[in-house]
Amino acid sequence: MKMNETIEFDMVDIKRQRIDNKNHIYGRRYDKPKMKNKSENPEDEFVDESRTVIIDSGAYTIKTELASKNEPMLIPNCIMKAKAERKRLFIGNQIDECRDCSGLFYLLPCERGYITKWEVQKPIWDQVFNKTLCPVNDKHVLMTQPLFNFKNIQDCTDEIFFEEYEISSLYRCNPTDLVALKYGLERGMRRETCLVVDSGYSFTHIVPYINGKKCSNGIRRLQIGGKMLTNHMKDILSYRQYHVMEETYVINQVKEDTCFVSENFQNDLKIASEGASKNHIVRNYILPDFNTIRRGYISDPDRIKDMHENCQVLRLNNERFAVPEILFTPSDIGINSVGIVDCLIDSIKLCPRTYHDALARNIVVVGGNALLPGFKNRLMKELQSRMPAKWVVDITVPEKSTIYAWQGGKSFLKQHGSVEKFVTKKEYDEFGSSGIQRRFNEWKTFQEEESTKEVEMKQISLIDHVNKLNVFSRQEDLVDQVDSIEQKELSQSYVLDGSVTSNKSLSALEEGSTPGLLNLFDDKNAVLTPPPSEKSSEISICSESMSKMKSSQEENLQVKYFFQNEDSEEENPLNLDFI
Amino acid sequence: MSAQKPTRGSGRLKDSEKRKIVDDSTRRRRFRRMLELLESDNYQEDPHADLVMSKKLPKFDDEPEQRSTRTKKKERTAEYYQNKYRKSFEQMVEEDRIDAEKNGRPSYLEAEARSTDFVARKFCNVCGFFSKYTCVTCGIRYCSIRCMTIHQETRCLKWTA
Numbered sequence: 001m002k003m004n005e006t007i008e009f010d011m012v013d014i015k016r017q018r019i020d021n022k023n024h025i026y027g028r029r030y031d032k033p034k035m036k037n038k039s040e041n042p043e044d045e046f047v048d049e050s051r052t053v054i055i056d057s058g059a060y061t062i063k064t065e066l067a068s069k070n071e072p073m074l075i076p077n078c079i080m081k082a083k084a085e086r087k088r089l090f091i092g093n094q095i096d097e098c099r100d101c102s103g104l105f106y107l108l109p110c111e112r113g114y115i116t117k118w119e120v121q122k123p124i125w126d127q128v129f130n131k132t133l134c135p136v137n138d139k140h141v142l143m144t145q146p147l148f149n150f151k152n153i154q155d156c157t158d159e160i161f162f163e164e165y166e167i168s169s170l171y172r173c174n175p176t177d178l179v180a181l182k183y184g185l186e187r188g189m190r191r192e193t194c195l196v197v198d199s200g201y202s203f204t205h206i207v208p209y210i211n212g213k214k215c216s217n218g219i220r221r222l223q224i225g226g227k228m229l230t231n232h233m234k235d236i237l238s239y240r241q242y243h244v245m246e247e248t249y250v251i252n253q254v255k256e257d258t259c260f261v262s263e264n265f266q267n268d269l270k271i272a273s274e275g276a277s278k279n280h281i282v283r284n285y286i287l288p289d290f291n292t293i294r295r296g297y298i299s300d301p302d303r304i305k306d307m308h309e310n311c312q313v314l315r316l317n318n319e320r321f322a323v324p325e326i327l328f329t330p331s332d333i334g335i336n337s338v339g340i341v342d343c344l345i346d347s348i349k350l351c352p353r354t355y356h357d358a359l360a361r362n363i364v365v366v367g368g369n370a371l372l373p374g375f376k377n378r379l380m381k382e383l384q385s386r387m388p389a390k391w392v393v394d395i396t397v398p399e400k401s402t403i404y405a406w407q408g409g410k411s412f413l414k415q416h417g418s419v420e421k422f423v424t425k426k427e428y429d430e431f432g433s434s435g436i437q438r439r440f441n442e443w444k445t446f447q448e449e450e451s452t453k454e455v456e457m458k459q460i461s462l463i464d465h466v467n468k469l470n471v472f473s474r475q476e477d478l479v480d481q482v483d484s485i486e487q488k489e490l491s492q493s494y495v496l497d498g499s500v501t502s503n504k505s506l507s508a509l510e511e512g513s514t515p516g517l518l519n520l521f522d523d524k525n526a527v528l529t530p531p532p533s534e535k536s537s538e539i540s541i542c543s544e545s546m547s548k549m550k551s552s553q554e555e556n557l558q559v560k561y562f563f564q565n566e567d568s569e570e571e572n573p574l575n576l577d578f579i
Numbered sequence: 580m581s582a583q584k585p586t587r588g589s590g591r592l593k594d595s596e597k598r599k600i601v602d603d604s605t606r607r608r609r610f611r612r613m614l615e616l617l618e619s620d621n622y623q624e625d626p627h628a629d630l631v632m633s634k635k636l637p638k639f640d641d642e643p644e645q646r647s648t649r650t651k652k653k654e655r656t657a658e659y660y661q662n663k664y665r666k667s668f669e670q671m672v673e674e675d676r677i678d679a680e681k682n683g684r685p686s687y688l689e690a691e692a693r694s695t696d697f698v699a700r701k702f703c704n705v706c707g708f709f710s711k712y713t714c715v716t717c718g719i720r721y722c723s724i725r726c727m728t729i730h731q732e733t734r735c736l737k738w739t740a
């Protein structure tokens with residue numbers, strides 16, 4: 001029974017490969033020898049874990065170890081130069097030998113997450129994979145690569161690993177593939193449907209998976225990651241306190257030790273502006289001097305005076321949450337991009353409607369930034385207010401979020417048929433880098449199968465409702481000021497755009513107020529979100545159910561809106577309540 | 580040129596004394612520079628630029644017992660790969676775009692998060708709280724008389740690129 005299944009799988013593979021490749025090279029290679037082999041030795045179907053190395057290759061940290069181990073080593077993917085050591089470089093984990101990490105100079109192999117500097121990457125790989133740390137020669141290698149990894153980079157990687165490091169076989173996939181697989185297995189799904197959020201050093205990726213396949217057209221990339229957060233923190237601290245522009249290493253630790261994601265930004269900002277007795281956010285951070293203090297730490301407020309008299313103290317107040325905030329609101333530092341929440345919603349909406357609900361219910365967040373306290377709660381809170389109320393949002397942040405993909409690699413190797421995916425040295429020698437790469441890069445797109453024509457009409461009627469609501473005026477007499485041209489413009493833009501993913505700001509109705517954003521999910525659900533401004537109120541509208549909304553502003557009166565609409569009939573009354 | 584050779588610091592001081600108004604293009608340039616810095620790996624210059632990876636340099640991990648037992652392998656230098664696979668980021672993005680078009684797959688560029696319509700919140704550069712005012716000289720934000728004073732006395736025009 002088991003055997004038949006495997007053979008069937010192979011036949012399908014052969015057919016697929018033949019279609020893919022006119023020359024039938026894969027068909028020829030996949031043919032008899034392999035199937036014969038497998039029938040004779042069924043135990044060969046599984047990868048030998050003690051002879052397989054899993055490498056989750058991040059732009060900042062390489063996670064690597066034999067598959068038979070439980071956890072990977074974490075090795076900095078950089079070469080460093082220390083001010084005090086003029087004779088040597090610190091490659092990867094050699095930084096542990098560096099006594100004074102002040103003013104560290106970094107040589108990083110990646111640019112925006114992709115390897116461009118081989119003169120930096122190669123010595124690091126040599127150090128890790130060609131010596132005793134985690135040797136790969138004569139081993140099977142499962143390696144991750146960033147989404148959309150460029151061909152040039154894959155070519156070079158193949159050459160180094162096959163020709164110089166002499167590995168016996170290789171399989172490459174995206175770290176999110178392994179995350180989705182592990183998550184699916186933990187949830188008991190046979191073919192996983194989930195939304196993976198991977199927020200790392202260079203960027204944040206949102207990747208939907210449907211029935212075990214990556215939905216390539218739904219991938220979103222936010223060009224913000226841990227590196228930018230640290231650099232931004234250096235910026236503002238240097239402007240406000242000490243000059244720390246050269247202290248990337250130290251400030252990165254300050255970020256890890258003190259930053260959190262605010263669940264209510266405006267509220268926390270208010271708390272941070274209070275005096276010492278009411279401000280529970282402010283912290284004093286003792287900076288390392290690399291003499292008596294190796295690593296900085298948050299000082300105990302009662303002990304600060306008698307402990308370190310000569311140490312440098314950083315005062316961290318709104319910086320603690322304003323720095324991670326740029327993941328959610330990039331415009332805070334002038335980056336004209338939507339934040340992580342919009343990326344998530346966009347990603348879901350690019351998938352077929354049938355799966356929206358399942359994706360919202362299965363969100364898994366990994367990567368270094370997922371470790372920021374409050375990340376999950378903030379994401380949850382914003383998604384709940386921005387998505388149709390009937391959808392159940394569920395977010396999982398694995399405890400070991402940075403090594404989750406590596407652990408997913410272990411799960412991958414245990415999967416039936418995974419051994420077939422590896423490309424052997426012989427195959428590399430025969431077909432070359434270009435020939436084998438199609439086995440590493442699968443592009444599956446899921447298109448919206450339903451017609452959106454009917455939906456469009458209803459969308460417009462819903463917008464009319466919203467305009468009648470006049471949601472951004474705070475006084476009823478401002479209704480007169482609504483510019484009819486702006487309304488028309490708004491409706492037209494929806495007609496032109498046509499898709500369910502359309503977003504358009506509502507016009508500002510008074511000076512100082514800023515436009516909100518209308519998100520249409522389908523013909524029955526729309527959510528209106530005001531801008532993240534100190535003056536705005538937060539509004540959700542669902543035609544199927546009641547909305548929940550809140551308002552928090554310092555100088556304006558509290559406004560509460562209700563939009564009651566049992567189903568999407570146009571004539572339903574809209575109630576506007578002021579408190 | 581050699582007659583007046585002020586230090587960088589005093590040159591800046593002079594500028595701020597004049598209280599000249601920074602024009603829009605300079606402000607935009609400064610902003611672009613700020614965004615570049617957010618992507619940069621280092622702010623400082625390489626402290627030991629002469630220190631490079633080289634076979635001649637003593638290696639610290641080359642003790643005999645650490646050496647690989649293999650002898651047959653091709654050892655290639657980092658320069659070999661750097662030369663063979665030298666391509667700029669932009670070049671690779673363009674190749675990806677062409678390949679994606681040819682094969683009907685999504686490209687790197689298409690996955691980029693869309694731009695926002697929101698009007699940005701404004702924060703005081705000095706203290707980090709919401710700001711209502713803009714420095715007429717340099718365009719930086721501040722929130723109060725106190726922060727304005729700090730800004731004008733010690734920071735205004737200091738960061739002009």
Ligand SMILES: [Zn+2]
Nearest residue numbers: 703706722726
């Ligand atoms: Zn201020």
Ligand SMILES: [Zn+2]
Nearest residue numbers: 714716717735
């Ligand atoms: Zn100024």
